[in-house]
Amino acid sequence: MTLILTRSTLRTLLADATEDVADAVARAHRDLALGRAVLPAPPVMAVPDSDGAFLAMAAASAPDGLATVKLLADLPGNRARGLPAQRSTVLVADTDTGACLALLDGAEITRVRTAAATAVATRALAxxxxxxxxxxxxxxxxxxxxxxxxxxxxxxxxxxxxxxxxxxxxxxxxxxxxxxxxxxxxxxxxxxxxxxxxxxxxxxxxxxxxxxxxxxxxxxxxxxxxxxxxxxxxxxxxxxxxxxxxxxxxxxxxxxxxxxxxxxxxxxxxxxxxxxxxxxxxxxxxxxxxxxxxxxxxxxxxVGLQDLAVARLLIDLARQRGVGTEVDLTG
CATH class of the missing domain: 3.40.50.720 (NAD(P)-binding Rossmann-like Domain)
Structure with missing residues (x-):
């Protein structure tokens, strides 16, 4: 089964998890330095005859047992439409079986993991x-x-x-x-x-x-x-x-x-x-x-590894609290 987590559900799960997110992001960066995670540079797919671009932000982590891809749309023209200039969705797979474990809206994840990375770096450098x-x-x-x-x-x-x-x-x-x-x-x-x-x-x-x-x-x-x-x-x-x-x-x-x-x-x-x-x-x-x-x-x-770390945290929290929607993609 694949767990679907919407933005509103993610916002609820993240409301009291600020330090947990920072811990997850810090651990992900340590794993990368120690060779326990993989983080390729994301390909940038520019849309012909447009100022829009799509990035496939991939990562894999042995400790978390996950491989993820966040498809990020960077579409400056959306501002004139009253829409967000960036939109994203995170797909999460199990590294052992390849099963699609979850599909998560990317906006809230991106926002909190970005702030968490700043907090981690500031504590280390300021x-x-x-x-x-x-x-x-x-x-x-x-x-x-x-x-x-x-x-x-x-x-x-x-x-x-x-x-x-x-x-x-x-x-x-x-x-x-x-x-x-x-x-x-x-x-x-x-x-x-x-x-x-x-x-x-x-x-x-x-x-x-x-x-x-x-x-x-x-x-x-x-x-x-x-x-x-x-x-x-x-x-x-x-x-x-x-x-x-x-x-x-x-x-x-x-x-x-x-x-x-x-x-x-x-x-x-x-x-x-x-x-x-x-x-x-x-x-x-x-x-x-x-x-x-x-x-x-x-x-x-x-980076996609930050998305992966927070996705692991959120999937575990959602399972514990019994929230989200389960879908059988193979049915």
Whole structure:
């Protein structure tokens, strides 16, 4: 039987699982570093005569006993239709039998696993005395990041900016009321960058919003929001060059991360400058932060192994709670 989990069911299952998701994502990256998981670079299928593209984000894990593929549609034209620019579905198979175990809506999984990866990387790379969290972008991904980073964290305040002032103020109000941390809206990305100890960029920008000239010694950056396209980025070249770069997966970053590929194409960055993976830092195979004044950057493209780890967690939770719909695909 195949378990079908809809977005509303997933949202319910994930409501009280923030730390469990972070633990699952961290374990997945350690498994990748230790050779217990497989993560090929996803092929990008550009649709002819369109700005749309489809990515098949595959992964397999021996400890989890799963192989997964998330089909991600990146369709900028959807915005004019009032539809999400990105949509996805995750197919989950058993590595022993090949049976299709589950089919899950990908939107909620993508959002929470992305925020969880940021939280894991920030704990590994940021200074322990970081007190101000900065958010550039105010959409659902920003809310997910606030929920993943703030509870139990060291932050005394949040500063944020978004293109739509009403959305920015609504996010600041929600953070204060829901998460109990004071939050205020600043006038532009520069003000947020200069005020933040930890900065998350969470926009679908094509052009840089954060510049290296604005950075301060000791900051930690999470570049998260740019779509998986080699010509999209949120940070300028100077910001990347000034930073020690850690990627979620080198092969994926090398294929589709504009934040490192554009500086690389300009000759400002070498491949060795962005080979360090999060799993290597978590397992101690590579250093993370090495000094108080070092600027660190987690370049988060998003990988299928993160989807797999969260799918394993959700399938187990759904079975325990008796939720979801069972379908016999072979009938």
């Amino acid at each position: 200074r322990p005395d970081a007190a101000t969290l900065g958010l550039v972008g105010t959409g659902p991904l920003a809310r997910a990041h606030a929920r993943a980073l703030l509870p139990g964290g060291p932050y005394e305040q949040v500063v944020l900016w978004g293109r739509t002032p009403e959305h920015a103020q609504a996010l600041a109000t929600w953070i204060g009321a829901e998460l109990g941390v004071p939050a205020k809206v600043l006038p532009d990305p520069r003000a947020v960058t200069e005020a933040a100890d930890v900065l998350c960029t969470l926009t679908p920008s094509r052009a840089p919003l954060v510049r290296g000239a604005w950075l301060s010694p000791g900051q930690h950056l999470n570049a998260v929001g740019a779509p998986p396209r080699p010509d999209h980025r949120e940070l300028d070249t100077e910001a990347v060059v000034r930073s020690t770069v850690v990627v979620d997966a080198y092969d994926t970053a090398r294929a589709k991360s504009g934040d490192v590929l554009l500086p690389f194409a300009e000759g400002a960055l070498r491949e060795d400058d962005f080979r360090r993976e999060l799993g290597d830092v978590l397992t101690g195979r590579a250093p993370g932060r090495t000094s108080r004044d070092e600027i660190t950057l987690f370049n988060s493209v998003g």
